[in-house]
Amino acid sequence: MQQVLRKALVAEAVCEVDRSNSFYIHNPYSSQPTASVAAIDGSYAVTAWTTTEDTLSITDEVTYGEHIYDFERLLANYDLFANRTNEQAYAVAQAIDIYVVNNLLEAGTTDYTTPAGGFTTAANIPVIISNLCSKVMGYAEAYKGLFLIIENTDVPGFIQAQLASGFSYSDAALNNGFIGHYGGVDIYVVRTGTFTDATTTTASGSTTWSNSGRRVFGVKNVATYAQPGGLNFEEKGVTLKTGKEFVTYGYVGFKLWATKAALVVDILLA
Amino acid sequence: MGDKSGLGCRHIIGITLPSWGVTRAITRCSSPHFPPGTNKYMAKEIIKDKDVVMANHALKSPVKLAQRLAQLQEALKIPNLGADKKKEFEERIALIVKALK
Numbered sequence: 001m002q003q004v005l006r007k008a009l010v011a012e013a014v015c016e017v018d019r020s021n022s023f024y025i026h027n028p029y030s031s032q033p034t035a036s037v038a039a040i041d042g043s044y045a046v047t048a049w050t051t052t053e054d055t056l057s058i059t060d061e062v063t064y065g066e067h068i069y070d071f072e073r074l075l076a077n078y079d080l081f082a083n084r085t086n087e088q089a090y091a092v093a094q095a096i097d098i099y100v101v102n103n104l105l106e107a108g109t110t111d112y113t114t115p116a117g118g119f120t121t122a123a124n125i126p127v128i129i130s131n132l133c134s135k136v137m138g139y140a141e142a143y144k145g146l147f148l149i150i151e152n153t154d155v156p157g158f159i160q161a162q163l164a165s166g167f168s169y170s171d172a173a174l175n176n177g178f179i180g181h182y183g184g185v186d187i188y189v190v191r192t193g194t195f196t197d198a199t200t201t202t203a204s205g206s207t208t209w210s211n212s213g214r215r216v217f218g219v220k221n222v223a224t225y226a227q228p229g230g231l232n233f234e235e236k237g238v239t240l241k242t243g244k245e246f247v248t249y250g251y252v253g254f255k256l257w258a259t260k261a262a263l264v265v266d267i268l269l270a
Numbered sequence: 271m272g273d274k275s276g277l278g279c280r281h282i283i284g285i286t287l288p289s290w291g292v293t294r295a296i297t298r299c300s301s302p303h304f305p306p307g308t309n310k311y312m313a314k315e316i317i318k319d320k321d322v323v324m325a326n327h328a329l330k331s332p333v334k335l336a337q338r339l340a341q342l343q344e345a346l347k348i349p350n351l352g353a354d355k356k357k358e359f360e361e362r363i364a365l366i367v368k369a370l371k
Contacts, residue, residue, distance in 0.1 A: 106334065111341045116350045199326040201317050208326045210338075213358065266338070270345050270355055 001078045004087055010188040011100035011225060014147045014218070015254075018056075018226040025056040025226060029259050056226055056255035060205030062095045064088045065247035073243060081235075081246070088248035089231055096252050098194055099205060100225045101149060105195065105216040106209040107223070107256035108264030110135050118269035119154035119215070125161035128267075129183040132217045135265050142263075145220040146185040151192045154215070154269075158187065185217070205252070218264035223256040324369035332370060339366045 011017075018025060030051045036044070066088065068080050112132060115124045129148075136142050150158070155178065162173035162182065173179050180187050195211040198204035228251050235246040256264055317323060328335050342359045345351070351359075 106331070109337075111337060113341060113345045113348070116348050116352060116355065197320060197323040199317055199323045208323065208330050210323055210327050210335075213362075266341075268338075268341055268345055270348050270351060 001083045004090075006090055007094060007191045007194075008189065009093060009097040010149055010190055011097045011104075013186075013188060014149070014220050014223075015100060015104065016221045016224045018224055019228060019230055020226075021228045022226070023058050023228075025224065025253075025255070026053070027055065027224075027255075027257055028053045029257075052258070054255070054258045056224055056253050058226055058228060058251050058253040059207070060099065060253070061249060061251050062092045062099070062205075063247060063249040064091050065245060067238065067241060067245045068243045070242035081244075085233060085246065085248065088246075089233075092231055092248050092250050095203070096225075096227065096250060098203065099207070099252055100254055101190065101194060101216065102196070102198070102204070102209040102211050103207055103225075103254040104218070104223050104256060104264060105211050105214060105266060106207075107254075107261060108216060108218060108266040109261040110263070110265045111268065112217070112265050113268040114270050116270050118157075119150055120157045122157045122160035122164065125157055126183065129185055132265055132267070133184065135217075136219050136263050139219070139263060141219050141222060141260065144222070146218070147188060147220050148185050148215070148217045149188045149190060150215055151194055152189055153192045155189060158182065186220075207254075213269050215267040215269065216264065217267055219260070222260035222263045223254070225252060225254045227252055320365050321368065324365045328366075328369035335366055335370060339363060339370070342366070 028051050031049045033047065033049065066084055068084065073080050112135060114128050115121070117124050119125065119128065132148065133146065136146065159173070159178055162179050163170055165173070169179070178189075180189075195214055195216075196203070197210045197212045199208040200206060231248060231250045233246065233248050235244050238245045324335070342363050346356065346359055346363075
């Protein structure tokens with residue numbers, strides 16, 4: 001059987017993932033010390049310091065259930081259970097991906113507005129990438145690698161910029177098409193409609209985001225999403241129905257850690 | 271069975287649940303992290319009403335919304351901003367201002 005048309009999943013490439021069975025992930029931080037430089041005299045000052053709790057909680061569950069009647073299973077030429085469980089697993093994984101990516105954008109505390117035309121104007125690409133990099137460079141964490149998540153509607157400007165860059169980079173783009181790495185930044189493309197406005201719905205769970213017209217850039221692996229137990233599957237007989245009901249589900253929580261929130265940039269497309 | 275979670279919530283409808291791994295216990299419990307009735311308010315379809323989204327956003331993260339308001343107001347000053355984007359930003363600003371009131 002054919003698979004449904006699937007979208008790319010990117011969250012795992014840009015965030016850390018915790019699959020332990022913890023309801024909470026505790027990750028406290030203490031206040032930042034600033035060393036004092038003074039003319040040598042053998043003395044020093046003692047400064048008060050504090051610890052602040054920072055936690056990730058599992059707040060949402062992602063589910064999808066179906067029922068396959070026995071006649072459907074028996075009379076099909078294909079393994080319907082194998083096909084539908086595979087599709088269900090993808091659907092749940094995709095919902096988690098959208099949840100994580102939108103919460104990541106929502107949590108970023110640095111902001112940036114693109115020049116008019118956004119990513120669709122080729123001439124803007126080097127300007128945007130350089131400006132974004134300058135937002136996080138100079139921090140030690142920046143060496144973990146940089147990411148930018150765009151929607152497919154932003155791709156034309158990128159490809160035009162890559163094709164017109166000159167020399168080997170342009171040749172590579174001309175020969176191979178879109179290059180997922182530009183100016184030291186890994187570019188991830190998701191489908192249009194990923195960055196949306198949503199509140200307490202089947203898309204956002206208990207969280208709220210208003211990310212329409214926005215994109216996200218940042219340093220990799222400074223945020224964590226937890227998916228305890230990975231994806232789970234249950235199959236059960238149901239009274240008054242032949243066949244089996246089966247459901248795929250997973251739990252999810254997200255946290256951009258407080259001390260690293262400035263390393264994620266909330267991009268407004270102008 | 272004692273309260274291993276430390277959250278003071280183990281008893282649901284007179285039943286002591288075996289562990290925090292029980293999903294129902296989490297969604298129905300009286301923990302401050304999952305207030306009773308949390309799921310009751312969760313829409314089963316995407317909420318299209320932008321006023322509702324912004325109002326909830328203003329409740330959950332007013333600082334973030336205020337930051338975005340300032341960013342949008344600044345973006346209106348971009349000299350060659352397209353008419354569509356200008357309209358989009360103005361609508362967005364109006365929504366956020368209304369939500370933050």
